[in-house]
Amino acid sequence: MSVKVELSRRSDFPLLENQPELVYLDSAATSLKPRSVLEAERSYYEECCANIHRGLYRMSEEATRRYEEARHSVARLIGASDPDCCIWTSGTTDAINLVAYTWGEQNILPGDPIVLTGLEHHSNLVPWQNLATRQQARLRWIEPRPDGTLELDNLDELLEGARLVAFTWVSNVFGSISPVQEICRRARAAGATVLLDAAQGVPHLPCAVEEMGCDFMAFSGHKMLGPTGTGMLWSRRELLEAMPPFRFGGDMIREVWRDRCTFNELPFKFEAGTPNIAGVLGMGAAADYLLDVGMANVRAHELDLLTYARECLGSLEGFELLGPPLDQHSGALSFVYRGIHPHDLATLLDRENICIRAGHHCCQPLMRRIGMSGTARASLSLYNIRADIDRLAVALEKASQVFKGVLF
Amino acid sequence: MISDDLYREIILEHYAHPRCKGKLEAPTFRQDGVNPTCGDAVTVELDVKDNRVVRAAFEGVGCSISLASASMLTSLIEGKTLDEVRELAATFKKRMLNRNDAEPCPEQLGELEALDGVRQYPVRVKCALLAWNTLLGALEEAL
Known part of the structure; x- marks a missing residue:
């Protein structure tokens, strides 16, 4: 992907337009959202805010259609041939x-x-x-x-x-x-x-x-450019059919008597209650967005950034990357730098408008295993550019000045 | 070493050369504390005689703010009665949670005033308080 394409993609993300000085390097925690995702959520509430699978009027039919279309989009993104095997979850x-x-x-x-x-x-x-x-x-x-x-x-x-x-x-x-x-x-x-x-x-x-x-x-959903509170479970039909339901209530049933009920077919058997409809439509739009860019292009762009980051940051004195060889590397760069505690780094980088994650990354047993209390982590997505890495490198060197004479 | 509103010289000095770091031989009280959001951990040990802290020590892993705060804590409480220690801890906690800049730092806090800048970084207040909450945990046993 050329730099030109990268920049045009950046303008798809309102947050980057609203905060042009921001360097967002925490996409492994949650990604930014493109305009089409926000639009899918907004238009549901403004154009067809009806419950799904119930109403006998056109607006409800339209909401149901969009909801199931979103399922098809995410199924396409992951290469699932049967959308009924794709269960919406909250994450x-x-x-x-x-x-x-x-x-x-x-x-x-x-x-x-x-x-x-x-x-x-x-x-x-x-x-x-x-x-x-x-x-x-x-x-x-x-x-x-x-x-x-x-x-x-x-x-x-x-x-x-x-x-x-x-x-x-x-x-x-x-x-x-x-x-x-x-x-x-x-x-x-x-x-x-x-x-x-x-x-x-x-x-x-x-x-x-x-x-x-x-x-x-x-x-x-929220790590793949979609809204928070969305996600999916995919499985094989025979496994899903043999499994009992997880949550019980409306929409997951076929017939209900006072003392018993029969369950709905896949995928609805696992989708009790009114779901996060707007969120699902947003996640569908996120899948469409990624399909439009092409996941091979996303990977190629990230590999280019990772290659550049490993070179550029790796040349800083006292920078140590904790990670695999490049061909097995995706998304996140964990590192230690000049003995500076990751939290101190995160605070100092925040002052330069750079968002990174610091700490145990919800992996406490792993941190114990590698003998660390935490790492600093910069993580990438398709909207990041080489200039973000340059800014990180400069800010790291600036941060190190605070601890000069203290740690080294 | 350059210094600013958060990383004041006193803080960096305590971080580079912590006071009272280590273990006591047979502490009267010993308490472990962790900050679950970041994984930082500190252990506070106290030798108490006649209701007075004779010696204090800490060990731990953490950022400059949490370790400097632990170092200041242990050096400040030696010689104080348990009631005085509790009062100091309460005053410090109250100060850390108060973001109003117009109010002057209570004189009683002494060099802890150096941690005043942390109040502008809400996520780091927990770092500054880790050792103090651990100390209060240790003192609960003393009741």
Whole structure:
């Protein structure tokens, strides 16, 4: 993608227009939203603010049409051939909890091993920890190396008897890309079901969910240019049909008597109550936006930025990148700089209008494993440009002046 | 070393050369504190005799603000009665949570006045208070 295209894309993001001095490098926490996403939400409330799947009037039909069209858009983005297998959730956490409370309760038995990696965000760890406690199951760990890549030499051993393998596509701390197909292939050969946490993958990498080999995939709307409070669970039809509902109430039923009910078909069986309709339309618009740019172009642009950032920041005295080799790198750059505590760095960079994340990144067990209390993290998206990296480099050097004579 | 409203010289000095850092042999009170939002952790230890802090020490990992605050805390409370320590902690906490610049810093806070600038950075107030909340936790045992 040429610089010209990058700049035209930047003008799609009202926040960048409103704050031209801002350097936003925290997209792994949440991404900025393009105008089309905001417009999709606004137009729902202003043009067809009716409930879905109920009304017998045209405005309700229009709302239902937009809602289901959004599902098709996100299905296209992830390469899912059957939109009925794409369940709206409030985010990745909600999607993972859905699986833990339905499939997990049915299939995880006392003593069963659940295999996780040491890279997991709390959202793909705590639900399984809690399930393991409820079902007296055991957790096993694929260990990360210090650069965020995974140690797979003992994977077959870990997979022995495993019922479930849950792991992240891309680490939110290191930006390291997991070898998804290899882990899925070996896990399924060992008889395990696989859940992929794609929260940091879908916004950055081309996705063909049916070819990746996982059984479940969870991701969020707000990290892929969509609104907060949106997300999706994808799974295979036979798994979803065998699972009990997660939440009970309106819209997820077919017929209700005083003492019993029958459940609706997919995907509605898992979508009880009036959903976040405006949010869903926004997430659909975000998927359309990404499809329009093309995920291969998004990846190419980010690789260009990562290459530049690794060069430019890497040449600063005392800068140490915590991350994988470039070809396995996506999205997030974690680093330490001249011994300055990440919080001090974040405050000093904020003064220069640069937003980075500092701390444990919701990965406390990982931080303990690498022997750190936290890192500084700059994370990228398609609206970032090389000039953002230049500004970061200058601001880091300026920040270091505060601690000259104190730390070095 | 350049200094500004937040990173005052006294703070950086305490950060570079913390007072009372380490462990006591047989502390009367020992308390661990963590800041769950950032993972910073501090341990405060006190030797108390006749209701008076004879020695104080801290250990921990954290940013310049949290460690400088811990260092100031331990050096300030030595020799004070437990009631005086509680009062100092209460006064400091109240000051940190008060963003009104017009009010002068209470004289009682002494060099803690250096942390005044932190009040303009709400997310960092927790850093400045970590050691103090940990201290108050330790003193609850003393009641």
